[in-house]
Structures are given as C-alpha cells and as structure tokens.
Amino acid sequence: MTRVSKRDGYAKRQWFYDRFFRSLFVLSAAFVTLVVVAIIIFLARQGLSTFREVSPLVFHFSTRWAPPEHFGALTFIFGSVAVTGLAVLIGGPLGLAGAVFMAKLAPAWARSIMRPATDLFVGIPSVVYGWIGLSVFRPVIQEYAGGAGFGLFLAGIILAIMILPTVISVSEDALRALPLRFEMASYALGATRWQTIWRVLLPAALPGLVTAIILAMARAIGETMAVSMLIGNSPLFPRSLFVPTATLTTEIVLEMGNTPFGSTWNNALFYMAFILLVISLALIGIIRFVIQRRAVYGQDM
Amino acid sequence: MRRFLAVLVLLVLAAAGCGGRGEKDSISGKVLVAGSTALLPLAKQAAQLFMQEHPRVTINVSGGGSFTGLQQVAAGAVDIGTSDVPAPADDPHYKGLVEHVVAVAPFVIVTHPDVGVASLTQRQLVDIFTGRITNWKQVGGADRKITVIHRPPSSGSRMVIKSIVLQGREFTANAVVMNSNGEVFNGVASTPGAIGYIDAAYLKEGVRAIKYNGVPYTKENVANGTYPIYAFERMYTRGEPAGATKAFIDFVKGDEFQQGYVEKMGFLPTNLVRK
Amino acid sequence: MGRICDRAATALLWLAGAFIVALLVYFLGYIFIRGLPVLDLGFIFGLPRELGTGGGVGPQLFNSFYILALSLLFSLPVGVGAGIYLAEYARPSRLTRAIRLSTECLATVPSIVLGLFGMIVFVNLFGWGLCILAGAATLALLNLPVLVRVTEEALRAVPRSYREGSLALGATRWQTVRRVVIPAAAVGIVTGVTLVAGRALGEAAVLIFTAGMSVSRFFPDPNPFAAGETLAVHLWYVNAEALVPDAARIAAGSAALLVLVVLCFNLLVGLPGRLVQRRLTGK
Numbered sequence: 001m002t003r004v005s006k007r008d009g010y011a012k013r014q015w016f017y018d019r020f021f022r023s024l025f026v027l028s029a030a031f032v033t034l035v036v037v038a039i040i041i042f043l044a045r046q047g048l049s050t051f052r053e054v055s056p057l058v059f060h061f062s063t064r065w066a067p068p069e070h071f072g073a074l075t076f077i078f079g080s081v082a083v084t085g086l087a088v089l090i091g092g093p094l095g096l097a098g099a100v101f102m103a104k105l106a107p108a109w110a111r112s113i114m115r116p117a118t119d120l121f122v123g124i125p126s127v128v129y130g131w132i133g134l135s136v137f138r139p140v141i142q143e144y145a146g147g148a149g150f151g152l153f154l155a156g157i158i159l160a161i162m163i164l165p166t167v168i169s170v171s172e173d174a175l176r177a178l179p180l181r182f183e184m185a186s187y188a189l190g191a192t193r194w195q196t197i198w199r200v201l202l203p204a205a206l207p208g209l210v211t212a213i214i215l216a217m218a219r220a221i222g223e224t225m226a227v228s229m230l231i232g233n234s235p236l237f238p239r240s241l242f243v244p245t246a247t248l249t250t251e252i253v254l255e256m257g258n259t260p261f262g263s264t265w266n267n268a269l270f271y272m273a274f275i276l277l278v279i280s281l282a283l284i285g286i287i288r289f290v291i292q293r294r295a296v297y298g299q300d301m
Numbered sequence: 302m303r304r305f306l307a308v309l310v311l312l313v314l315a316a317a318g319c320g321g322r323g324e325k326d327s328i329s330g331k332v333l334v335a336g337s338t339a340l341l342p343l344a345k346q347a348a349q350l351f352m353q354e355h356p357r358v359t360i361n362v363s364g365g366g367s368f369t370g371l372q373q374v375a376a377g378a379v380d381i382g383t384s385d386v387p388a389p390a391d392d393p394h395y396k397g398l399v400e401h402v403v404a405v406a407p408f409v410i411v412t413h414p415d416v417g418v419a420s421l422t423q424r425q426l427v428d429i430f431t432g433r434i435t436n437w438k439q440v441g442g443a444d445r446k447i448t449v450i451h452r453p454p455s456s457g458s459r460m461v462i463k464s465i466v467l468q469g470r471e472f473t474a475n476a477v478v479m480n481s482n483g484e485v486f487n488g489v490a491s492t493p494g495a496i497g498y499i500d501a502a503y504l505k506e507g508v509r510a511i512k513y514n515g516v517p518y519t520k521e522n523v524a525n526g527t528y529p530i531y532a533f534e535r536m537y538t539r540g541e542p543a544g545a546t547k548a549f550i551d552f553v554k555g556d557e558f559q560q561g562y563v564e565k566m567g568f569l570p571t572n573l574v575r576k
Numbered sequence: 577m578g579r580i581c582d583r584a585a586t587a588l589l590w591l592a593g594a595f596i597v598a599l600l601v602y603f604l605g606y607i608f609i610r611g612l613p614v615l616d617l618g619f620i621f622g623l624p625r626e627l628g629t630g631g632g633v634g635p636q637l638f639n640s641f642y643i644l645a646l647s648l649l650f651s652l653p654v655g656v657g658a659g660i661y662l663a664e665y666a667r668p669s670r671l672t673r674a675i676r677l678s679t680e681c682l683a684t685v686p687s688i689v690l691g692l693f694g695m696i697v698f699v700n701l702f703g704w705g706l707c708i709l710a711g712a713a714t715l716a717l718l719n720l721p722v723l724v725r726v727t728e729e730a731l732r733a734v735p736r737s738y739r740e741g742s743l744a745l746g747a748t749r750w751q752t753v754r755r756v757v758i759p760a761a762a763v764g765i766v767t768g769v770t771l772v773a774g775r776a777l778g779e780a781a782v783l784i785f786t787a788g789m790s791v792s793r794f795f796p797d798p799n800p801f802a803a804g805e806t807l808a809v810h811l812w813y814v815n816a817e818a819l820v821p822d823a824a825r826i827a828a829g830s831a832a833l834l835v836l837v838v839l840c841f842n843l844l845v846g847l848p849g850r851l852v853q854r855r856l857t858g859k
Contacts, residue, residue, distance in 0.1 A: 125778025257366025
C-alpha cells in the first residue's frame with residue numbers, strides 16, 4: 001500500500017515537473033516571439049511613416065538621394081543586392097570546394113585543422129575584417145584598377161571571406177548527411193572519385209548546398225561595419241565595381257546617429273532596415289521551400 | 302621630458318586643488334553625456350579630470366552623433382547632449398534646451414601630400430567640392446584625378462563646411478563618404494589625389510593642410526578673424542543645469558580646463574573668438 | 577580521361593582547402609604581427625588615456641567579459657528554452673512556423689537597428705542610462721535568435737530512437753529531454769554558445785548606443801550601472817575618433833587582444849565540450 005502511494009507521489013511529481021518545464025519552455029518561446037514582434041512593429045511603424053511624405057515609387061525606383069528633399073533609395077537596394085551577389089559569386093564556389101574537400105577528401109589531420117579554422121573565421125570581429133580590407137586589399141586594387149579603391153569589389157571580396165564559414169559548415173553537413181550507399185554504388189559502377197562527387201554526391205546534396213548559399217546571402221546582406229569601411233558610402237549608382245557606392249546597411253549606420261528621431265529622413269532609414277527584414281524573410285522562405293522539397297525527395301529514396 | 306614635467310606639475314596642482322576642495326565637496330551624483338563624436342575625446346578627458354576632483358560624482362560619456370545627443374537630452378535620457386550643430390530653433394522637440402558653448406572647433410582642409418597644391422581659394426574649393434573641377438592640374442597642381450573624401454550629409458562637420466566654404470551649395474555625390482574624422486584622415490592619407498576636411502584636432506603627419514585663401518590654420522589666424530572655418534562645440538541641458546551637471550559644465554567652461562586642456566586636445570578656448 | 581579529370585579535381589580541391597587555411601593564417605598573422613608586440617601587462621591592464629601615449633585597455637577588457645556574461649545570463653535560459661520548445665514540444669502548426677520565422681528574421685536584422693531599439697527601450701524608457709546593464713540587455717537580443725536556432729538544431733540532430741527508447745521506458749517528456757536529449761546534444765549547444773560568445777565579443781554597433789563609450793574610474797568596477805565601453809567599441813573609437821598620438825598602436829593591440837580572447841574562449845569552452853562528448857559516448 002505504502003509502496004504504491006510512494007510511486008504515486010513520484011509519478012505525480014514527475015508529472016508536475018513535466019508540466020512545469022513544458023510551460024517554462026512555452027513561455028520562453030513566447031517571450032522570444034514577443035521581442036521579435038516588438039522589433040518588427042517598431043521597424044514597420046517608424047519605417048512606413050516615411051511614406052507620409054515620400055512617394056513609394058520615388059523611394060524604390062529613384063537613385064537620387066538628396067535628403068531632406070529627395071529620397072530615392074534604389075542605389076542602396078541595388079548596392080546591397082550587388083555586393084551580396086558578388087560575395088556569393090566569389091565565396092560560394094571556394095566555400096563549396098572547401099566543404100567537398102573536408103567531407104570527402106581530407107585525411108583526418110587535414111580535417112582537424114580545417115574545422116577549427118572555419119570556426120575561427122567567425123571569431124574575427126567585423127571591424128577587424130574591415131581594417132584588413134583597408135590596409136591589405138585596398139592598396140592592391142588601387143594599383144590595378146586606379147581610383148580610390150573603395151567600391152563593390154573591395155567590399156565583395158572581404159564579404160566573400162566573411163561568408164566562407166557559413167558556406168563551408170552548412171554544405172559540409174549536407175554532404176556528410178548523404179547515405180554511404182550512394183558513394184558505394186557509384187564506385188561499384190567504376191566511377192572515379194571526381195565523377196562520384198560531381199555526378200552523384202553534389203546533385204544529391206543540392207538542397208543542402210542551396211540552403212548554405214542562401215544562409216550566406218542572409219549573412220552578407222546584413223553585414224554592416226566591415227562593408228561601411230570599404231564601400232565608399234557614396235549615394236551614387238555604381239557604374240563599375242571600383243567606384244564608391246553604398247548599401248542599405250551602410251547608409252543606416254552612416255546617418256542613423258545624426259538624423260533627428262521621427263523626421264522623414266530618420267524614418268527612411270528605418271524603412272531601409274525594414275526592407276532588409278523583408279529580403280531576409282524572402283530568403284528564409286526560399287530555404288523553407290528547398291528543405292521541404294528535400295524532405296519529399298528523401299522519402300522517395 | 303619637459304612635457305612630462307609640465308604634465309607632472311599640472312597633476313600635482315590638480316591634486317593640490319583637489320585636496321583643498323575635497324573636504325567640503327558637497328557635489329555628488331551621476332551625469333550622463335552623449336552626442337557628438339568629434340567632441341568625445343574632450344568630454345572624456347573632462348569627465349576623467351572632474352571625477353578625480355569629485356570622487357562622489359560619476360560621469361558616463363558616449364558618442365552616437367550630434368542629433369542623438371540632442372534627442373537624448375530633450376527626452377531626458379541623458380543630462381547633457383553634446384553637439385557640433387545648434388539645436389534647430391524652429392523644432393518644438395528641442396524647445397527648452399539650454400546651450401553651453403564649451404569649445405571652438407576649427408576645421409582644416411587636407412589633401413594627400415602628392416597633389417602639388419599648397420593653397421586654394423574659396424572659389425576653387427567650391428569647384429572641387431561640387432565636382433566642377435576633377436583634376437588637380439586645373440588648380441595648378443599635379444596631373445592627378447581628384448578624389449573627395451568627406452562626411453555624410455547629416456554630419457555636423459559637413460554642415461559647417463557646406464555653410465562656410467560652399468556657402469550653402471551641395472557637395473558632389475561623386476565622393477567617398479566616411480563615418481568619422483579618423484577615417485577621413487586615413488582615407489586622405491592613403492589615397493593619391495584625395496582632398497577632405499577634418500577637425501583640426503585630428504591633423505597629424507601624413508596629410509597636407511591646405512591654406513584657405515592663402516591663410517594657414519593657426520590659433521592666431523582664428524583669433525584675428527582671417528581663418529573663418531570653425532564651429533562651436535556645444536553642450537545642451539534641458540532647462541538650466543543644477544547640481545553635478547552644472548558643476549561639470551562650469552568645470553568644462555572654466556579657465557583651468559579651457560586653458561590647460563582644450564588647446565592641447567586640438568580645440569580652441571571659447572574666449573578666443575566672439576560668438 | 578576520367579583519370580586525368582579526377583587527378584585535376586583532387587588537386588584543385590586540395591588547393592581550395594589549403595587556400596582557405598592559408599587565408600586564415602594570413603589574417604591571423606597580420607593581426608598578431610602588428611598587435612602582439614603591443615601587448616604587455618601595462619596595455620592589457622592599464623587605464624586608457626585621452627591625452628598622450630601609453631594608454632591601456634584594462635577596463636574595456638573587463639567590460640567585454642562582464643557584458644558578455646550578463647547578456648548570456650539573460651539570453652541563455654530563454655534562448656535554450658525556446659529552442660527546446662521548438663525542437664521537442666511544438667507541433668507543426670501555423671503558430672510554430674510563425675515563431676521559427678520570427679527568430680530567423682531577427683537573426684538578420686542589422687545589429688545597429690537592434691542598438692537603436694535597445695537605446696529607445698532600455699536607455700530611455702527604462703531610464704537605465706548608458707551602462708553595462710543596458711548594453712548587456714541589448715546584446716542579449718542579438719544573441720537570442722542564434723541561441724534558439726543553435727539549440728533547436730543540436731536537439732534535432734539527436735536520433736529519434738533515443739527519445740522513443742526513453743519514452744517507451746515510461747519516462748515523461750521532461751525526463752527524456754533532461755536525461756537523454758540534452759546530454760546527447762550538449763556538445764552542439766556548447767559549440768553554438770561559443771560561436772555566439774565570439775560574435776558578441778566582437779560586436780560594436782549595438783553597444784555604441786547602449787553601453788556608452790567611456791569607462792568607470794574604478795577598475796574593475798562590477799556596478800552594472802557603470803559606463804561600459806568594451807574592447808570592440810574601443811577599437812572602433814580609437815580608429816575613428818581618438819586623439820592620442822599612438823592610436824594606430826592601440827588599435828593594433830586591441831585587435832590582437834580581441835582575437836586572442838575569442839581564440840582562448842573557443843579553446844576553453846570547446847575543450848570541456850569535447851570531454852563531455854567523450855564521456856557520454858564512451859570513446
């Protein structure tokens with residue numbers, strides 16, 4: 001009798017703990033969401049009030065940025081997209097190659113160097129990346145392209161290095177997650193290692209690789225300090241990769257502290273932050289879509 | 302060595318002064334200062350000295366930009382907002398702010414040493430900064446493309462140059478824009494053919510300071526009115542300051558700090574020019 | 577033909593791997609060769625100066641760790657809790673998707689925007705002023721989404737069979753999570769926290785608007801309402817606005833110190849993680 005009631009108490013207690021921690025976790029999740037929603041509302045409210053005084057058409061499609069009279073932000077939107085594209089173009093293939101190397105080629109000793117190395121890339125603060133870009137890469141560009149060296153190219157190269165860890169770690173995971181039998185079957189058919197990688201492994205891991213690239217894009221488009229040190233920050237639509245221009249983030253960091261809160265100018269900056277949010281939402285949407293397809297694909301196997 | 306001695310003497314004097322006052326020091330409290338980045342080193346130095354004298358006062362200083370300072374003080378979030386531009390008089394947000402001029406901030410036009418020009422007239426500067434002149438040979442210098450490196454439209458320094466040198470004209474958009482004096486300095490020093498403007502405090506070896514209409518920047522030329530490119534650094538309080546805030550502002554405006562430190566940090570004492 | 581292609585590709589992939597490592601070595605070398613000679617006790621523990629040479633970064637170093645610790649104190653329980661909820665409890669529903677989406681998009685908000693948000697909420701609304709506490713709270717917002725994601729991913733990587741086994745033995749969900757899932761995912765979570773910490777140590781934009789750019793007159797000063805300039809902010813300040821003649825030297829030293837701290841942090845936190853894993857997996 002007593003033993004049963006003891007066990008009853010134990011079960012009750014466990015049941016209580018279960019409930020208690022469950023609600024604790026729900027509360028944390030709710031809190032996180034609350035914070036995010038608060039920030040989004042804050043951004044949207046400040047940002048959208050820009051359009052009390054500025055036509056959305058002008059804001060999105062004009063390149064003439066001359067506040068407080070004219071607010072055309074196309075240059076910044078284009079700058080953000082261009083510098084991100086450039087970073088992915090340079091850093092994507094390099095990172096993918098690194099991931100393939102790590103997942104399929106590297107002997108244990110090489111892997112034990114490369115894994116902490118990619119983590120360390122994350123540990124270098126972005127101000128330091130900017131500083132290295134200024135003092136190491138800029139003189140080289142000045143030499144070969146002339147001009148001041150600031151511009152999309154300089155920022156793109158440093159960003160390409162900054163996104164390497166994201167590309168490498170996510171796509172390496174995707175390659176590792178592939179079942180060994182894919183590889184075995186390919187080798188059994190007499191394929192070389194490269195043919196196996198190129199024809200079998202990469203296509204099979206494609207959704208994961210796409211996710212890696214998109215995550216890297218999200219990282220690149222939100223980067224602020226390093227880019228603002230390197231891009232030249234001129235609100236001028238770039239005619240080449242080697243002239244100063246600006247991105248959404250650099251314009252925000254440049255003007256935020258000096259524009260009166262609540263003014264149209266300041267609101268326009270908040271709207272730019274809102275655009276960034278929408279772009280990253282879109283990127284996340286794409287990742288979702290890709291992963292969903294992978295799930296279906298995986299079941300078919 | 303002599304400088305070291307001077308600093309030592311100053312420190313001893315400060316310590317002596319501090320000892321005398323320390324016994325009946327009734328000032329205590331916390332003062333928050335935020336705003337202009339250009340004034341930051343001066344404010345930090347003043348805070349350090351003031352806290353040595355008044356151990357019961359804590360002063361926290363931060364940058365953020367002139368308008369950040371104005372907003373913060375208007376909202377009551379900080380006690381002192383620092384700014385290199387006057388608070389817009391017509392804006393109801395800033396009503397009730399009291400201005401305290403704490404230093405004169407001269408600006409210098411600087412170029413990369415290779416441009417082959419030592420003096421520019423106001424007219425030439427207008428042509429360069431508005432983008433009408435794009436090569437140094439057009440103003441008698443080397444055959445080199447001009448790169449303008451300067452500050453964002455919302456910066457106080459840019460407003461000063463715009464109103465004094467450009468007389469209200471707009472800068473060319475074809476320029477490199479940097480977030481701070483230090484970055485403009487580094488940019489000009491490392492880019493052949495570059496021109497820009499910085500607070501005189503940041504003038505160091507590595508760039509060439511240009512004579513403005515033939516007049517070089519010196520303390521004397523500012524005092525006698527021949528060198529006109531300067532602005533006033535201001536501290537704003539909401540209403541008349543009291544307690545520790547008042548004591549701190551009085552300290553910054555006081556002779557000891559104005560004569561002993563302001564100039565050493567590259568600014569000029571307020572009594573040098575009439576406002 | 578296939579052989580040649582294979583050889584060429586192998587060479588190329590080795591080259592890519594070597595290039596990435598070489599790049600890192602070059603970056604670190606560049607930072608350390610310039611910065612390490614600056615690092616001595618006087619620099620690491622000395623007080624900063626606004627006039628004259630020889631300023632140190634002692635208070636900034638202390639503040640960096642203090643703000644990091646406080647921000648983890650705020651964000652770790654909530655972030656890990658939310659991650660556990662998403663991975664273990666949440667059923668796929670529209671609400672769950674909204675939660676996940678919102679955390680992911682918080683992760684891409686530029687940090688300066690978070691800084692302004694923190695300034696308006698913590699500094700102004702709560703009236704804390706520019707101080708360590710306000711900086712830590714804002715930094716916690718920056719850490720939060722990453723912590724949630726890292727936790728969720730680490731938990732998801734634990735095979736389902738573990739949970740099924742535990743539940744089949746009659747354990748409650750909480751017992752399963754605590755005794756089975758979290759130990760198995762611990763290494764992943766710890767690694768994630770290390771990455772978050774590294775990022776937080778290097779963060780400047782958020783703190784300029786919330787923690788201030790001066791330091792307390794005492795060193796070390798544990799008062800959370802003291803001014804909280806960190807090493808990364810100081811690096812930015814020295815590069816941008818400082819008047820001291822040896823600004824370049826201090827910048828190089830701060831950069832090296834910052835990277836060194838992150839490195840040590842990775843090692844210190846990473847090592848126990850690996851030991852825990854070894855103990856758990858019995859290897």
